[in-house]
Amino acid sequence: MPTQLPFDQIGLSPDILRALKEQGYLHPTPIQAQAIPVVLQGRDVMGAAQTGTGKTAGFSLPIIQLLLAHANASASPARHPVRALILTPTRELADQVADNVKAYSRYTPLRSVVIFGGVDIGPQTQMLRAGVEIVIATPGRLLDHVQQKTLNLSQTQILVLDEADRMLDMGFLPDLQRIVNLLPTQRQSLLFSATFSPEIKKLAATFLKNPVTIEVARSNATAERVTQIVYKVNEDAKQAAVAHLLRGRNLKQVLVFSNTKIGASRLARQLEQQGIKASAIHGDKSQAERIAALEAFKNGAIDVLVATDVAARGLDIAELPCVINYDLPYNAEDYVHRIGRTGRAGASGDAISLYSDKDARFLADIEKLIKQKLSPVQLDGFVPKTIQDEERIGNDRRVAGDRRNDRRAPGGSSGYGTSARKEKVDPWFLKPYEPDQAPETARNSETGKTSSAAVSASKPQKKAALLGGLVKR
């Protein structure tokens, strides 16, 4: 175990130390101990770190220090060009990183601003005009400001790509390329990613110069603190299973992940109807709603936050005791990120996943990634006794559903809860699945994303092509 010097012995200015002390931080986490000296040396960094490892402080503390040192040596402090740019994939993450940067730089003259879409651009423009040294941003709105000439990146010496793998997944590569082209070639670049995939390595080869690789706490370290349970549940029974699980844990501070925006909204609504204080957070919510939901969850106004993978990574919600996967995620990596929302900073946590036949195809990938078997077990009193039963009931249900549709009458579903079946499983399980009252088409028009399927279908190819182009250049 390497000796880790406290913060006040690793070359940070008293102004930074004061802010750290105020927040009760005395000793760096492993990633901070590794990253801070390297960043202070001016080296490029390729970092692999999970959420909750203190990664944000790992790059923002030395950046603040570097900017302070440079400002002191500078002959003309009259103008205030943007000197450090931190890019994140989601608005919430940008907001949080900005909160941290503000806290750490509180007693310094450095100013920072967070830039992302979905909110009024006016205040951002005003802040940029007044002058800021550090910008924390999502790519789209940042480029918007560049186009409007309210932001000049020609003197930006430090670039951070946070959650770079996520940014690639989200198709940000062209935007990243555009942004990097606006920066001086002489600069320091830091790239953080959950994994070092071939794509990430190519990105690093393009954007970084002779980087120092920093890697801490692989995913199995997370798994050690997190108790993972997978419950076998019929797809239609998931909502009731979540309600049951929530009641079993006193409803407090539970983050529930859904694979879809519609699913997240629906589940939150159903839970609320049952008197459970819940809100949904996803990309079709307005930014104000997203902020409100996150805030309500953090301050305890709601007990349950139902989220899409917008919240899978990076969100800093302290000490979550429990995370529930309503669905298994499409990407195995997202599973690691989701369960990483619990059991943080040494605390233990539970990660509960609901597993239906729909989720079956994702399980193997997840088990392979975490190098651990996740044998699905029954959720007592909530699932049929055998898989065969589950499949049969699933089939019966589909038949019943068709019949109901044919009749176009809500009472038509009563036929499938036969008394024979009722003896085998709990009555609630046979309660007919009630589709949402609002028609799907209405909700789709609400999202306004009718063409998204076609776009995403071609995305992997596009991504590969772009990366190929990058490497050749």
Added chain:
DNA sequence: AAAAAAC
């Protein structure tokens, strides 16, 4: 397959 991100 889905989600995320600029107007």
